[in-house]
Amino acid sequence: MASNFGKTIQVSTFGASHGYAIGGIVEGLPCGHTIDIDELKAFLKRRAPGQNQLTTQRKEADIPEFLAGMVDGMLSGSPLAFMIRNTSQHSSDYNNLRDIPRPSHADFTARMRYGDKVDMRGGGHFSARLTAPLCVAGGIALQLLREKGIEIHGHLKQVGTVQDAPIDMVHPDMKALASIATEPIAMVDPEKRSEVENLVMNLKKDGDSTGGIVEVVATGLPIGLGNPNFDGIENRLARAIFGVPAIKGISFGGGFDMCAQLGSEVNDAFTMDGDKITTTTNNSGGIQGGITNGLPLVMQVGIKPTPSIYKEQPSVSLSRKEDTLLTIQGRHDPCVALRAVPVIEAVTALVILDFLGDIDHELR
Numbered sequence: 606m607a608s609n610f611g612k613t614i615q616v617s618t619f620g621a622s623h624g625y626a627i628g629g630i631v632e633g634l635p636c637g638h639t640i641d642i643d644e645l646k647a648f649l650k651r652r653a654p655g656q657n658q659l660t661t662q663r664k665e666a667d668i669p670e671f672l673a674g675m676v677d678g679m680l681s682g683s684p685l686a687f688m689i690r691n692t693s694q695h696s697s698d699y700n701n702l703r704d705i706p707r708p709s710h711a712d713f714t715a716r717m718r719y720g721d722k723v724d725m726r727g728g729g730h731f732s733a734r735l736t737a738p739l740c741v742a743g744g745i746a747l748q749l750l751r752e753k754g755i756e757i758h759g760h761l762k763q764v765g766t767v768q769d770a771p772i773d774m775v776h777p778d779m780k781a782l783a784s785i786a787t788e789p790i791a792m793v794d795p796e797k798r799s800e801v802e803n804l805v806m807n808l809k810k811d812g813d814s815t816g817g818i819v820e821v822v823a824t825g826l827p828i829g830l831g832n833p834n835f836d837g838i839e840n841r842l843a844r845a846i847f848g849v850p851a852i853k854g855i856s857f858g859g860g861f862d863m864c865a866q867l868g869s870e871v872n873d874a875f876t877m878d879g880d881k882i883t884t885t886t887n888n889s890g891g892i893q894g895g896i897t898n899g900l901p902l903v904m905q906v907g908i909k910p911t912p913s914i915y916k917e918q919p920s921v922s923l924s925r926k927e928d929t930l931l932t933i934q935g936r937h938d939p940c941v942a943l944r945a946v947p948v949i950e951a952v953t954a955l956v957i958l959d960f961l962g963d964i965d966h967e968l969r
């Protein structure tokens with residue numbers, strides 16, 4: 606199995622949900638930057654499991670131990686290596702899944718690909734537990750980008766059928782987005798937050814799950830970052846973001862809604878703002894031809910419902926080769942989108958830092 610991405614900032618993650626530890630290695634980070642470790646810990650807490658009743662009840666402190674590449678909180682320029690110990694594995698919850706795969710989790714495909722010795726306890730290396738190291742690397746990238754005037758914030762655009770207030774894609778209110786970061790439901794509209802809370806608590810009672818859409822906005826990007834065709838901003842973002850489990854789609858700016866609209870309705874008209882060239886709308890999501898145009902980068906990420914649900918479900922016995930019914934155990938998120946917001950922010954930050962490395966040699 607390979608788990609890596611990036612060109613100038615190369616990230617790899619290792620470990621399994623029920624193994625000794627998870628962790629990562631990040632190469633290409635600039636030497637001499639001091640990382641605010643308390644801020645990094647606060648960022649990791651936004652993703653960590655077991656923080657409230659709306660998430661999986663597995664409790665992990667998710668404190669990274671830096672093994673190399675950092676001296677007294679300062680990046681030393683050599684590859685950054687870190688690990689997070691696993692402390693709360695309930696592996697017996699997964700015993701029956703060795704023979705009966707969970708519908709829509711990776712149990713079946715992992716066994717077909719790697720054989721029956723593959724460690725799939727807690728989802729193994731496929732588990733969303735692997736998004737913790739992504740948040741360590743991405744939390745550092747967010748701090749480095751902020752020094753360059755680049756801000757990245759996300760919100761839950763939608764959970765189930767409940768939609769948050771729309772954001773202004775030309776002049777997004779980044780303060781409003783930053784202020785909801787620590788809400789258990791990262792929506793700007795407080796009424797929608799309570800609607801989602803009721804929805805998720807009811808799903809939890811019913812043993813069911815739902816999906817959602819995370820929308821992320823990045824401001825302060827220079828014009829001209831990216832490449833045409835196969836290595837553009839959308840390409841590298843998509844490659845990295847599809848590395849987050851449960852992601853089923855990505856769109857930018859006006860997204861799929863534009864497909865039914867007219868060019869005259871959605872084209873982003875150029876206009877002068879003082880001596881700056883800008884556009885009056887931002888249906889392109891800040892990207893044209895794979896290259897940033899100076900408008901905010903706006904991206905929507907579609908997340909499916911949690912596959913592990915407590916309702917009885919049809920599956921098959923792999924050994925007996927017959928249909929059967931499956932009831933699962935374990936501690937699962939009724940809606941994984943709630944904890945995915947910082948993960949998408951983290952991956953976005955790593956990809957943007959990677960692109961800055963293409964043009965900014967001071968970064969190396």
Ligand SMILES: Cc1cc2nc3c(=O)[nH]c(=O)nc-3n(C[C@H](O)[C@H](O)[C@H](O)COP(=O)(O)O)c2cc1C
Nearest residue numbers: 710711731733850851852912913937938941944945
């Ligand atoms: C933050 C986060 C938390 C998740 N929590 C769970 C969970 O508790 N139970 C579960 O079955 N899947 C959970 N998932 C999703 C699975 O890991 C994912 O569906 C599975 O690995 C199969 O991958 P795929 O959905 O990309 O095909 C979570 C995903 C994310 C991003």
Ligand SMILES: C=C(O[C@@H]1CC(C(=O)O)=C[C@@H](OP(=O)(O)O)[C@H]1O)C(=O)O
Nearest residue numbers: 622654661663727728732733734935936
């Ligand atoms: C542990 C985390 O989330 C886990 C992600 C996950 C999955 O299938 O992706 C399944 C559950 O694992 P377990 O059964 O071991 O509790 C979640 O708790 C985490 O995000 O840190």
